[in-house]
Amino acid sequence: MSIQTKPLHSVGVHMKRKEDPRFIQGKGHYIDDLSFPGMLYLSLVRSTYPHAEITNIDISEAMKVPGVKAVITGKDLEAAGLGWLPTFHGFDKQMVLAIGKVLFQYQEVAAVFAETRAAAVDGAEAVQVDYAPLPVVADPFASKTDKTLLRPDRESKTNHIFHWEVGDKEGTARAMASSPKRIKQRLWFQRCHPAPLEPCGCVAYFDTMGRLQFHVTSQAPHVYRTALSLVTGIPEDKIHVMSPDLGGGFGNKVPVYPGYVCAIVGALKIGRPVKWIETRTENLTSTGFARDYHMDVEIGATADGKVTALHVATTADHGAFDAAADPSKYPAGIFGIVTGSYSFPVAHAEVDAYFTNKAPGGIAYRCSFRVTEASYAIERGMDILADELGMDAVELRKKNFIRKDQFPYPSALGFTYDSGDYHKTLDVALEKIGYTGLLKEQAEKRARGELMGIGFSTFTEVVGAGPSKHFDILGIKMFDSAEIRIHPTGAGIVRTGTKSQGQGHETTWAQIVAEELGLDPQTIMVEEGDTDTAPYGLGTYASRSTPVAGAAITMAARRIREKARKIAAHLLEVGEGDVEWIDYKFQVKGVPAKTVTMKEVAFAAYTNMAQNEPGLEATYYYDPPNMTYPNGAYVAVVDIDRETGETKVRRFVAVDDCGVVINPMIVEGQIHGGLTEGFAMAFIQEIQYDAQGNNLNTNFTDYLVPTSLETPHWETGNTVTPSPHHPMGAKGVGESPNVGSPAAFVNAVIDALSPLGVRHLDMPLTRDKVWRAIRDAEVKKKA
Numbered sequence: 001m002s003i004q005t006k007p008l009h010s011v012g013v014h015m016k017r018k019e020d021p022r023f024i025q026g027k028g029h030y031i032d033d034l035s036f037p038g039m040l041y042l043s044l045v046r047s048t049y050p051h052a053e054i055t056n057i058d059i060s061e062a063m064k065v066p067g068v069k070a071v072i073t074g075k076d077l078e079a080a081g082l083g084w085l086p087t088f089h090g091f092d093k094q095m096v097l098a099i100g101k102v103l104f105q106y107q108e109v110a111a112v113f114a115e116t117r118a119a120a121v122d123g124a125e126a127v128q129v130d131y132a133p134l135p136v137v138a139d140p141f142a143s144k145t146d147k148t149l150l151r152p153d154r155e156s157k158t159n160h161i162f163h164w165e166v167g168d169k170e171g172t173a174r175a176m177a178s179s180p181k182r183i184k185q186r187l188w189f190q191r192c193h194p195a196p197l198e199p200c201g202c203v204a205y206f207d208t209m210g211r212l213q214f215h216v217t218s219q220a221p222h223v224y225r226t227a228l229s230l231v232t233g234i235p236e237d238k239i240h241v242m243s244p245d246l247g248g249g250f251g252n253k254v255p256v257y258p259g260y261v262c263a264i265v266g267a268l269k270i271g272r273p274v275k276w277i278e279t280r281t282e283n284l285t286s287t288g289f290a291r292d293y294h295m296d297v298e299i300g301a302t303a304d305g306k307v308t309a310l311h312v313a314t315t316a317d318h319g320a321f322d323a324a325a326d327p328s329k330y331p332a333g334i335f336g337i338v339t340g341s342y343s344f345p346v347a348h349a350e351v352d353a354y355f356t357n358k359a360p361g362g363i364a365y366r367c368s369f370r371v372t373e374a375s376y377a378i379e380r381g382m383d384i385l386a387d388e389l390g391m392d393a394v395e396l397r398k399k400n401f402i403r404k405d406q407f408p409y410p411s412a413l414g415f416t417y418d419s420g421d422y423h424k425t426l427d428v429a430l431e432k433i434g435y436t437g438l439l440k441e442q443a444e445k446r447a448r449g450e451l452m453g454i455g456f457s458t459f460t461e462v463v464g465a466g467p468s469k470h471f472d473i474l475g476i477k478m479f480d481s482a483e484i485r486i487h488p489t490g491a492g493i494v495r496t497g498t499k500s501q502g503q504g505h506e507t508t509w510a511q512i513v514a515e516e517l518g519l520d521p522q523t524i525m526v527e528e529g530d531t532d533t534a535p536y537g538l539g540t541y542a543s544r545s546t547p548v549a550g551a552a553i554t555m556a557a558r559r560i561r562e563k564a565r566k567i568a569a570h571l572l573e574v575g576e577g578d579v580e581w582i583d584y585k586f587q588v589k590g591v592p593a594k595t596v597t598m599k600e601v602a603f604a605a606y607t608n609m610a611q612n613e614p615g616l617e618a619t620y621y622y623d624p625p626n627m628t629y630p631n632g633a634y635v636a637v638v639d640i641d642r643e644t645g646e647t648k649v650r651r652f653v654a655v656d657d658c659g660v661v662i663n664p665m666i667v668e669g670q671i672h673g674g675l676t677e678g679f680a681m682a683f684i685q686e687i688q689y690d691a692q693g694n695n696l697n698t699n700f701t702d703y704l705v706p707t708s709l710e711t712p713h714w715e716t717g718n719t720v721t722p723s724p725h726h727p728m729g730a731k732g733v734g735e736s737p738n739v740g741s742p743a744a745f746v747n748a749v750i751d752a753l754s755p756l757g758v759r760h761l762d763m764p765l766t767r768d769k770v771w772r773a774i775r776d777a778e779v780k781k782k783a
């Protein structure tokens with residue numbers, strides 16, 4: 001490979017293993033805190049054009065910048081066979097550095113390595129790139145018809161990426177045609193960004209054994225190790241991936257990004273550690289966006305409000321590369337959950353995805369791969385149907401809910417919902433919000449011309465990817481794993497293939513072990529994120545940790561308990577069959593006075609094990625038999641200022657059912673965080689592009705993140721319907737509030753505006769947009 005470097009007088013600085021920092025989970029060790037002797041900094045040159053040929057790259061000025069050591073271009077990488085990166089679901093590939101042309105603004109064009117961060121940035125600015133602009137395709141509808149072929153590198157010479165469908169097409173069309181009532185509405189779930197507080201970053205170096213030590217902000221460290229091995233050809237045993245504490249992830253830290261590959265290539269070629277830390281602008285413009293689904297929702301119903309059919313046709317904007325982080329078999333993720341909490345006799349969903357000159361992504365932003373879009377579609381659709389029927393939104397929902405006695409419920413789109421009691425969850429929410437009183441208040445306010453709205457979202461989720469017969473990434477099945485070691489004193493360590501980004505696994509994993517083994521949770525250490533020590537797992541996203549790794553921990557603990565039973569029998573001087581586990585202790589059957597604790601058994605496992613194998617540890621790889629189906633009933637109450645269009649969320653009640661709760665405080669925290677993100681998407685956030693493909697939201701002054709001043713007060717509650725197939729009865733919860741809340745906010749705003757004849761507005765419902773809708777309605781009324 002022709003890497004262009006300055007004389008590398010200082011090359012040859014290698015790390016000794018003892019200099020490796022050891023991360024202690026939850027202690028605040030972030031990538032940017034890492035420093036190694038001789039470490040270089042990487043800065044990426046990025047495209048100013050959304051679509052253009054690269055006619056020349058001149059690095060001579062960059063090489064003169066003091067401190068700059070090397071510059072790499074796409075051609076250099078291509079020559080080394082590293083020009084392209086496979087995307088996770090395997091349908092497409094992505095340029096590491098632009099080769100021949102750029103396809104979106106801020107695309108990575110060249111990599112500059114320097115002694116300091118400032119020198120790397122100066123060097124990147126000094127790289128002269130000449131572009132010849134090409135026509136820009138800025139939206140997926142234009143992409144359908146535009147003659148401009150964006151990806152001539154692909155075999156199929158079209159901008160259409162895929163067509164995916166599920167359900168009964170003809171049956172749905174027939175049922176729809178014969179339905180007395182029908183609604184049809186286009187809904188756009190706008191392009192958003194997870195915007196974690198800490199952007200992406202890494203430090204890469206090769207140790208004295210020639211082994212890649214890779215510290216990286218990854219939600220899925222093991223998958224990274226495998227992917228890096230496949231891309232670079234470095235044997236997997238020569239790659240050590242470590243993911244320290246992460247300042248949020250929300251799906252943004254699942255894909256492998258070009259900056260990571262460049263850092264590794266730089267470390268290999270220059271022979272020094274390389275650090276790459278994204279800026280906020282780089283994070284917002286080039287790493288994993290979310291959503292961007294245009295959904296035509298059609299619902300059929302009887303005159304008295306029983307749903308008869310659902311059809312959803314989606315046009316998806318995937319940007320320049322199909323880097324959506326979906327399982328291989330699911331190009332549109334788990335969009336099939338779009339029938340929601342309702343008993344549709346027949347349904348059909350289809351998604352067509354297109355390339356555009358925008359950043360790639362389509363990541364699962366706190367969402368099981370397009371579940372948020374699906375939930376928004378059905379929950380908005382039900383409100384529009386209620387409006388059409390002149391029916392109360394609650395009455396319509398209750399009439400069509402899957403009943404408690406119908407579980408396990410086979411949905412029209414192929415899922416088997418495990419459990420739920422939707423009527424109960426909604427009743428708890430109605431009671432908490434005081435629905436009857438609110439309706440009275442609303443009627444009075446409407447009579448005075450005031451705009452008050454009540455909005456519902458009674459969503460069903462599908463989390464816990466997933467059963468190996470359906471789910472994989474790069475072909476690797478989506479199981480997860482746990483290894484538990486109990487030490488002689490009864491303290492222990494649990495390691496899993498997941499990776500917390502602030503969800504509190506350090507607490508809940510220790511609680512599961514403690515609960516299953518009768519030990520003190522304070523003495524159970526939790527370690528995740530190190531591929532040298534953790535058993536192989538697919539990582540943390542899509543609320544899969546509790547349904548999959550949580551189950552693996554439970555099963556591993558139960559394996560330990562089985563072994564411990566043998567030792568307990570020896571200590572109690574009875575046969576194994578005479579020992580039972582009661583009240584967190586082993587007891588001789590029928591003799592409550594003869595007991596032995598797990599702590600005593602642990603000591604004996606190393607000191608007095610008789611014929612039993614020494615030690616007390618177990619590993620379990622859990623392949624879930626089904627997904628889990630948490631649900632929720634959310635109610636928003638809003639007041640809108642008629643003169644300014646300002647919406648005030650006066651109250652928000654969220655009642656969630658995630659089965660058995662491990663830690664109520666952590667679940668409450670998850671709900672608060674997710675609701676705040678849902679609020680942001682509903683009212684303020686959108687990654688916008690102009691018609692020329694320029695990104696208009698490149699930092700936090702344009703892409704707003706709500707502070708405590710804007711964020712409403714959240715009122716929470718829960719119901720408990722255990723999952724019948726999860727060993728603890730738990731379901732995932734992390735993404736529920738993000739998935740469920742946008743529709744509640746929008747439904748409330750539209751309910752407030754409905755006396756003016758407003759039927760739908762797309763998110764974000766900014767003050768400006770709402771004010772215009774009010775003004776237009778008033779102008780229309782006067783005309």
Ligand code: CDP
Nearest residue numbers: 503504508543544545546662663732733734
């Ligand atoms: O995969 P991720 O950790 O993001 O999502 P999750 O499995 O829904 O868990 C989020 C946090 O809530 C974890 O600390 C869980 O252990 C906790 N949780 C809980 O305490 N009880 C539940 N039923 C579900 C999650």
